[in-house]
Amino acid sequence: MMGIQFAPDHGEIERRVEALLFAAAGPLSAAEIARRLPEGADVGGAISALRERYQGRGVELECVADRWQFRTAADLSFLMTEEREEPRRLSKAALETLAIIAYHQPCTRAEVESVRGVSLSRGTLDLLLEMGFVRLRGRRRSPGRPVTYGTADKFLEHFGLSNLYDLPGVQEMKAAGLLDLSIPVGFELPDPSRAPDGDDEPLLPGDEDAPEFAQDFVAED
Amino acid sequence: MMGIQFAPDHGEIERRVEALLFAAAGPLSAAEIARRLPEGADVGGAISALRERYQGRGVELECVADRWQFRTAADLSFLMTEEREEPRRLSKAALETLAIIAYHQPCTRAEVESVRGVSLSRGTLDLLLEMGFVRLRGRRRSPGRPVTYGTADKFLEHFGLSNLYDLPGVQEMKAAGLLDLSIPVGFELPDPSRAPDGDDEPLLPGDEDAPEFAQDFVAED
Amino acid sequence: MTEAFQPNLDFTAAEQVDAREAFVVDLDGYEGPLHVLLALARTQKVDLLKLSITRLAEQYLAFVHEARRRNFSLAADYLVMASWLAYLKSRLLLPRTEKGKGGEMPAEEMAAALAFRLQKLEAMRKAVEAITARPQLKRDVFARGDPQATVIVPSDRIDASLYELMAAYVTQRRREEQRHYNPGQRVEAFALEAARDWLREVLPRLEQWTSLEQVAPARRGEDGPTQASFTASTLSASLELVKEGAMDVKQAEAFAELYLKRRGRGRGRGQVLELVP
Numbered sequence: 001m002m003g004i005q006f007a008p009d010h011g012e013i014e015r016r017v018e019a020l021l022f023a024a025a026g027p028l029s030a031a032e033i034a035r036r037l038p039e040g041a042d043v044g045g046a047i048s049a050l051r052e053r054y055q056g057r058g059v060e061l062e063c064v065a066d067r068w069q070f071r072t073a074a075d076l077s078f079l080m081t082e083e084r085e086e087p088r089r090l091s092k093a094a095l096e097t098l099a100i101i102a103y104h105q106p107c108t109r110a111e112v113e114s115v116r117g118v119s120l121s122r123g124t125l126d127l128l129l130e131m132g133f134v135r136l137r138g139r140r141r142s143p144g145r146p147v148t149y150g151t152a153d154k155f156l157e158h159f160g161l162s163n164l165y166d167l168p169g170v171q172e173m174k175a176a177g178l179l180d181l182s183i184p185v186g187f188e189l190p191d192p193s194r195a196p197d198g199d200d201e202p203l204l205p206g207d208e209d210a211p212e213f214a215q216d217f218v219a220e221d
Numbered sequence: 222m223m224g225i226q227f228a229p230d231h232g233e234i235e236r237r238v239e240a241l242l243f244a245a246a247g248p249l250s251a252a253e254i255a256r257r258l259p260e261g262a263d264v265g266g267a268i269s270a271l272r273e274r275y276q277g278r279g280v281e282l283e284c285v286a287d288r289w290q291f292r293t294a295a296d297l298s299f300l301m302t303e304e305r306e307e308p309r310r311l312s313k314a315a316l317e318t319l320a321i322i323a324y325h326q327p328c329t330r331a332e333v334e335s336v337r338g339v340s341l342s343r344g345t346l347d348l349l350l351e352m353g354f355v356r357l358r359g360r361r362r363s364p365g366r367p368v369t370y371g372t373a374d375k376f377l378e379h380f381g382l383s384n385l386y387d388l389p390g391v392q393e394m395k396a397a398g399l400l401d402l403s404i405p406v407g408f409e410l411p412d413p414s415r416a417p418d419g420d421d422e423p424l425l426p427g428d429e430d431a432p433e434f435a436q437d438f439v440a441e442d
Numbered sequence: 443m444t445e446a447f448q449p450n451l452d453f454t455a456a457e458q459v460d461a462r463e464a465f466v467v468d469l470d471g472y473e474g475p476l477h478v479l480l481a482l483a484r485t486q487k488v489d490l491l492k493l494s495i496t497r498l499a500e501q502y503l504a505f506v507h508e509a510r511r512r513n514f515s516l517a518a519d520y521l522v523m524a525s526w527l528a529y530l531k532s533r534l535l536l537p538r539t540e541k542g543k544g545g546e547m548p549a550e551e552m553a554a555a556l557a558f559r560l561q562k563l564e565a566m567r568k569a570v571e572a573i574t575a576r577p578q579l580k581r582d583v584f585a586r587g588d589p590q591a592t593v594i595v596p597s598d599r600i601d602a603s604l605y606e607l608m609a610a611y612v613t614q615r616r617r618e619e620q621r622h623y624n625p626g627q628r629v630e631a632f633a634l635e636a637a638r639d640w641l642r643e644v645l646p647r648l649e650q651w652t653s654l655e656q657v658a659p660a661r662r663g664e665d666g667p668t669q670a671s672f673t674a675s676t677l678s679a680s681l682e683l684v685k686e687g688a689m690d691v692k693q694a695e696a697f698a699e700l701y702l703k704r705r706g707r708g709r710g711r712g713q714v715l716e717l718v719p
Contacts, residue, residue: 016300018279019293022586023301036300058239062583072240072584074577079237079257083244083587085580092570093473099569109396115562117476118519126398129605136380136604139387147393152603159576160583168572169565178565244584290588311602313610319602320611336618380604389608397605399612408615 008038010045017046027067027157065156066163074160088131094124098133102155102167103179106137106148111181125149133158229259231266235274238267248288314345319354323376323388326413327358327369346370354379360422372413385413475523478505480560480567490561495553499531530556632659632667637675641683648689651701654680 008016020033034043047068051061054070062071072080090098097120100112113119128134132154139145151164161167173179229237238254255264268289272282275291283292293301311319318341321333334340349355353375360366372385382388391410394400400408472478482501483493506524509516533549577583640659648657658676661669680702683689689704 015277015279015294016297019297020279020300022280022291023293025589026585056236058236058241059243069585070243071579072244073236074582076237076240077577077582079241080244080582080584081257083246083580083584087578087581095570095574096473096566099566099573102573103566103569115559115566116473117559117563118474123398125396129397129603132603136389136393136608138381138383145387147389147396158579159573160579161576167569168576169569173565173569176561176565178562240584244587246587246589291586316602316606316610317614320607321614323607324611336614338617338621379602380607382604389604394608394612397608399609408619 008041010042010049013037013041013043014046014049017043018050021050021061021068021070024069027064027069029067033068062160063162064160065153067153069157071160090127091124093121094127097124098128098151098155101128101134101149102151102164103170103173104181105150105164106140107150107181108140108146108148110146112149114181229262231263231270234258234262234264235267235270238264239271242271242282242289242291245290248285248290250288254289312345312348314342315348318345319349319372319376322349322355322370323372323385324413325411326371326385327361328371329361329367329369331367333370362422366422388413474517475502475520476559476563478502478520479523479556480563483560490557490564493557493560495556496531496534499527499534502527503531630667630671632671632675634675634678637672637679638682641676641679641689645683645689645704648702648704651692651703654700654702657702 016037017033020036021028030043030047033047034041037043047061054061056073058073058076059070060073062069077084093116096116097112100115101107104111104115109120109125125134129136132152134149134155135152137148137150140148155161156163156166164170170179237258241254241257242249251264251268254268255262258264268282275282277294279294279297280291281294283290317337318333321336322328325332325336330341330346346355350357353373355370355376356373358369358371361369376382377384389397391400391408394410472481479498479502482505483490483498485501486493486497488494503524506516506520509520530549530552534553536549579585641657644657654673654677657680658669658673661667661672667675677700680689680691684691687705689702691700691702693700
């Protein structure tokens with residue numbers, strides 16, 4: 001028998017993962033954890049074991065933006081008066097804009113405006129961009145090539161969502177066709193606030209951006 | 222038996238102590254913990270129980286100068302130092318340099334410096350090259366034949382752009398509140414996708430290491 | 443969505459509601475006509491799919507009417523929506539056999555599309571509620587608090603967004619512009635000494651009240667001080683001469699023309715503002 005154990009056992013891997021997650025400044029991905037462990041270490045298994053071990057404790061292991069982080073249990077928030085930071089208050093308009101972007105991403109400014117029926121006031125989108133909740137994603141392949149927006153990881157981290165699938169009610173809304181951005185053909189609601197810059201044109205059939213919402217999930221991990 | 226439990230039991234006190242110690246910015250004394258718990262809560266008992274629970278784990282509860290603190294197990298310290306140096310955030314200088322290269326490519330080091338108004342430290346450009354955000358594009362057909370830089374595929378990939386044409390333009394800068402309605406006089410955004418490549422000589426293999434100051438007497442102009 | 447669905451539709455209750463009283467005109471809480479429509483639709487207490495668009499149109503028109511009665515100035519979009527709804531309502535009430543003009547969408551489809559938009563907006567409203575009800579970081583849940591204890595810095599992602607890239611770029615360009623700021627030519631002024639000399643020269647001829655404009659030297663060509671500078675310096679110099687007792691200045695009222703005259707003979711009469719030493 002050898003005096004030195006080369007391959008750490010499950011328990012030891014779990015200890016190490018626990019230590020790494022405790023010492024991390026932010027959420028860690030399984031890949032990042034794996035990089036610091038011996039090759040072939042069962043990171044997934046260790047995470048599951050830790051999740052179970054911390055279940056119901058004062059500190060829990062949460063999945064946010066496809067990464068792992070220890071966080072205090074939500075029901076103990078009342079204790080944390082000293083640690084609490086008063087979050088920047090988002091206006092109703094900003095929250096609605098954030099929700100529309102989150103559920104419809106990638107979507108353009110014009111699409112946000114069309115859902116809300118009013119033009120976005122200056123400052124609404126900037127604030128979301130500045131806070132890091134929203135990011136620019138690309139451009140729509142439609143006339144005018146408008147920029148599209150999506151949510152950033154910070155949004156998922158802030159609201160404790162493990163990924164976009166985790167958005168409340170997203171499946172039901174999708175099933176009900178509510179996340180469809182194309183409003184029935186020919187339907188024109190008067191909208192004097194909209195700038196007549198061609199943003200208004202309906203998406204072309206087979207627009208390549210259209211399936212991106214679904215693709216996102218596949219691509220992000 | 223009461224329907225509502227007014228006094229939290231031992232397990233609940235333990236949870237709360239665990240959460241408080243985890244979220245605290247530094248070690249906490251038993252008195253400090255007690256102050257945030259219901260009167261008469263057995264803080265000492267909770268600490269003992271937690272100490273035992275974390276015994277031998279990746280994280281341990283330690284007492285330093287009569288205060289309590291979670292720390293990663295001492296024998297795992299070897300895990301903690303590694304890769305600390307790796308960049309997570311781009312430094313301000315790096316981000317600014319990258320932005321100028323992205324919009325003005327192909328551009329030389331001197332041109333970046335002229336926009337930034339400060340000389341570029343060696344590490345900044347190296348870092349961007351190493352990260353694969355920036356690549357050497359060629360040489361300017363001008364005295365000194367300075368090397369020109371441009372963005373690399375990884376740049377597009379990271380920022381989710383399908384090509385350089387997708388870089389946000391003046392409209393988006395305005396929409397994001399970065400530019401006032403009154404655009405500064407002379408603010409012109411170059412179109413990096415139409416960069417005059419003819420301006421540059423392609424780099425010859427092995428040319429990359431050639432010193433930049435080498436005068437090329439055969440230069441066309 | 444399921445919350446919006448009410449199995450027992452209480453139509454009688456909805457019928458009893460007088461829209462004008464049911465809806466207090468309070469525009470503060472509403473972003474635009476669609477938001478108002480959604481709030482009105484909720485007062486019908488039915489699933490949005492079963493919404494009576496005719497009734498909604500009536501409610502909305504009553505809302506606009508009420509807002510006008512109370513002298514609320516409604517933004518244009520509210521009025522455009524009102525006329526569109528009035529039109530839709532009239533089309534919905536037409537007998538079905540009556541075909542719309544060529545290419546026009548059937549009124550029922552337009553109504554359905556409006557209901558869809560309201561549903562969509564409501565879904566987003568609910569999404570906001572659901573998202574903000576979640577435990578939020580640093581408000582309800584907390585990561586490890588000790589900054590010195592964090593040693594592992596996640597490294598497999600780079601925190602740089604396009605927004606930051608844009609911001610960095612614009613900041614640079616602004617700074618560059620400020621560095622290169624060239625205030626241009628120094629503005630040349632008509633020197634006070636020169637103005638004094640000029641006034642002393644013309645003073646003997648100022649026997650009548652003469653306007654400041656006429657006294658001040660005229661600008662010649664594009665170079666040199668501006669006319670405003672000539673006028674301003676001449677005025678300053680004239681006040682000095684008044685102080686010395688060499689001349690008088692008068693003005694009928696504030697902002698009226700200023701008149702200059704040398705001290706001595708021919709002093710004018712009348713109630714005027716005079717600067718006398």
